[in-house]
Amino acid sequence: MHFNTFDLKYSSNLFHKMLSFNHSIKVRYVETDAMQRVHHSNHLIWFEECRIELLNHLKIPYEQFEASGFYIPVLSASIKYLKPASFNQSLDIGIMLRDKPKVRFRFDYTISHKKDLIARGQTEHTFINKMNKVVRPPEIFNTAVEKYWQ
Amino acid sequence: MHFNTFDLKYSSNLFHKMLSFNHSIKVRYVETDAMQRVHHSNHLIWFEECRIELLNHLKIPYEQFEASGFYIPVLSASIKYLKPASFNQSLDIGIMLRDKPKVRFRFDYTISHKKDLIARGQTEHTFINKMNKVVRPPEIFNTAVEKYWQ
Amino acid sequence: MHFNTFDLKYSSNLFHKMLSFNHSIKVRYVETDAMQRVHHSNHLIWFEECRIELLNHLKIPYEQFEASGFYIPVLSASIKYLKPASFNQSLDIGIMLRDKPKVRFRFDYTISHKKDLIARGQTEHTFINKMNKVVRPPEIFNTAVEKYWQ
Amino acid sequence: MHFNTFDLKYSSNLFHKMLSFNHSIKVRYVETDAMQRVHHSNHLIWFEECRIELLNHLKIPYEQFEASGFYIPVLSASIKYLKPASFNQSLDIGIMLRDKPKVRFRFDYTISHKKDLIARGQTEHTFINKMNKVVRPPEIFNTAVEKYWQ
Numbered sequence: 001m002h003f004n005t006f007d008l009k010y011s012s013n014l015f016h017k018m019l020s021f022n023h024s025i026k027v028r029y030v031e032t033d034a035m036q037r038v039h040h041s042n043h044l045i046w047f048e049e050c051r052i053e054l055l056n057h058l059k060i061p062y063e064q065f066e067a068s069g070f071y072i073p074v075l076s077a078s079i080k081y082l083k084p085a086s087f088n089q090s091l092d093i094g095i096m097l098r099d100k101p102k103v104r105f106r107f108d109y110t111i112s113h114k115k116d117l118i119a120r121g122q123t124e125h126t127f128i129n130k131m132n133k134v135v136r137p138p139e140i141f142n143t144a145v146e147k148y149w150q
Numbered sequence: 151m152h153f154n155t156f157d158l159k160y161s162s163n164l165f166h167k168m169l170s171f172n173h174s175i176k177v178r179y180v181e182t183d184a185m186q187r188v189h190h191s192n193h194l195i196w197f198e199e200c201r202i203e204l205l206n207h208l209k210i211p212y213e214q215f216e217a218s219g220f221y222i223p224v225l226s227a228s229i230k231y232l233k234p235a236s237f238n239q240s241l242d243i244g245i246m247l248r249d250k251p252k253v254r255f256r257f258d259y260t261i262s263h264k265k266d267l268i269a270r271g272q273t274e275h276t277f278i279n280k281m282n283k284v285v286r287p288p289e290i291f292n293t294a295v296e297k298y299w300q
Numbered sequence: 301m302h303f304n305t306f307d308l309k310y311s312s313n314l315f316h317k318m319l320s321f322n323h324s325i326k327v328r329y330v331e332t333d334a335m336q337r338v339h340h341s342n343h344l345i346w347f348e349e350c351r352i353e354l355l356n357h358l359k360i361p362y363e364q365f366e367a368s369g370f371y372i373p374v375l376s377a378s379i380k381y382l383k384p385a386s387f388n389q390s391l392d393i394g395i396m397l398r399d400k401p402k403v404r405f406r407f408d409y410t411i412s413h414k415k416d417l418i419a420r421g422q423t424e425h426t427f428i429n430k431m432n433k434v435v436r437p438p439e440i441f442n443t444a445v446e447k448y449w450q
Numbered sequence: 451m452h453f454n455t456f457d458l459k460y461s462s463n464l465f466h467k468m469l470s471f472n473h474s475i476k477v478r479y480v481e482t483d484a485m486q487r488v489h490h491s492n493h494l495i496w497f498e499e500c501r502i503e504l505l506n507h508l509k510i511p512y513e514q515f516e517a518s519g520f521y522i523p524v525l526s527a528s529i530k531y532l533k534p535a536s537f538n539q540s541l542d543i544g545i546m547l548r549d550k551p552k553v554r555f556r557f558d559y560t561i562s563h564k565k566d567l568i569a570r571g572q573t574e575h576t577f578i579n580k581m582n583k584v585v586r587p588p589e590i591f592n593t594a595v596e597k598y599w600q
Binding site for chain 4: 034035040041042044045048066071073074075076077078079080081084132
């Protein structure tokens with residue numbers, strides 16, 4: 001019933017091409033909890049906001065996929081919480097697509113506050129259609145991302 | 151640009167028929183904030199949960215309206231916060247439909263913890279169709295609620 | 301790469317001085333609901349984000365009040381929902397403090413998407429101390445805001 | 451009128467003692483998103499609600515730990531999303547503490563709708579004090595849980 005916690009590796013080298021992007025958010029008051037730090041569910045929401053901004057940046061906004069009948073659900077998610085984040089802090093979210101997307105693809109994330117690494121995580125995705133069936137990524141997606149591996 | 155804050159009146163008498171219902175929730179940790187009390191946005195979410203449970207109780211669950219192309223958006227909402235609510239408290243949500251629904255209808259709410267009144271509020275609604283047009287309440291809704299005014 | 305732009309407008313005229321401020325947000329996917337529009341509880345959260353950014357702009361960030369034992373709870377809130385807002389839209393939140401703050405004070409808000417007015421609302425506040433007692437606004441607050449009425 | 455039913459299962463066998471507990475929730479409208487299913491961040495919130503209810507069941511409510519200066523932050527979390535969950539569904543959350551807690555301890559979770567497994571996940575925890583330092587679990591916690599391994 002249990003499964004291995006995913007392990008992030010920061011291995012990158014001269015030969016490893018990837019797609020990476022940064023986005024900053026500011027911690028909302030509603031995102032804090034009675035421990036006076038950020039509630040741990042918000043990291044997933046920030047990961048998503050960063051994915052969305054990456055798609056905006058690539059000029060393939062997510063709503064266009066939905067309008068064409070494509071959805072990109074989350075298949076799995078994992079997070080390691082390294083330091084607490086606090087109200088009104090500006091956090092930097094880094095997203096990386098290390099491997100050229102196939103039917104399944106994975107994003108890695110870091111959340112930082114200045115020099116402090118707050119959390120790191122990853123999410124796995126696939127494209128599905130309106131019948132909830134897994135489908136190949138649409139061509140517009142492949143075109144937008146594959147140049148990062150050329 | 152501003153508008154009057156809605157004022158709840160607890161006037162009820164022998165001659166005033168209404169539909170009322172109670173639902174209890176328990177305060178989640180994620181619903182607290184750094185003030186170590188419930189964040190003020192959750193009251194709207196509890197009002198909605200109570201509306202949904204009222205419809206479940208009336209055997210007209212909300213998802214059936216959506217499946218038939220009817221939606222019940224919120225037109226306005228107002229809340230008075232009287233006392234803070236805390237983590238792990240069981241709160242009682244009371245909902246009242248004082249007037250037999252017409253095209254627009256209004257719910258009044260109270261949120262209580264034991265003998266303490268935590269908040270009171272109200273929301274206004276109408277039915278719309280998929281084209282976002284205001285429509286008359288569907289017959290199944292009228293049938294389910296109008297007996298409370300007979 | 302940044303999604304917040306801070307825009308200050310000192311709109312005032314001969315007959316009515318006030319403090320006003322604008323802040324923009326982008327609709328998160330998590331803020332949508334099954335109606336495929338923004339859930340109505342998020343407007344309160346955006347109002348709060350705009351209040352916080354106003355305090356940041358005035359160089360009196362909210363966390364400094366909390367560090368000194370002052371809190372600014374919401375006493376009441378009301379919203380009129382005029383048009384639905386959608387995922388990935390950039391919304392402009394306007395906040396206005398029409399009257400020089402006394403023990404109680406009120407903010408008015410507008411939420412706009414391009415030329416469309418999405419919602420308007422208001423919140424009432426007071427300062428309290430750690431014992432949950434209403435207190436006069438601290439001097440640093442008065443100093444920061446009262447120049448807008450001079 | 452109540453939506454929580456608490457159901458205790460002491461599933462254990464000759465080879466593996468453990469502490470397990472079940473808690474049911476009903477999907478709120480606000481928890482859906484534009485894909486018309488539950489947003490993936492809510493699973494973490496339900497896991498937490500289930501942990502809290504387990505502590506309530508064990509007569510060691512979480513707020514008592516906080517009142518004594520102990521906190522139980524989340525060190526890591528992971529989820530596999532197996533099937534979508536929908537509005538107004540009653541979901542069963544199962545929580546298992548497989549190993550007798552040491553300084554770090556791990557909960558495993560399942561989320562089910564009728565016979566369908568919706569998701570499974572796990573969270574890791576430790577106790578910390580007000581200075582954010584890792585500490586041994588307080589005696590009241592050990593006493594409440596260790597009988598499940600006797």
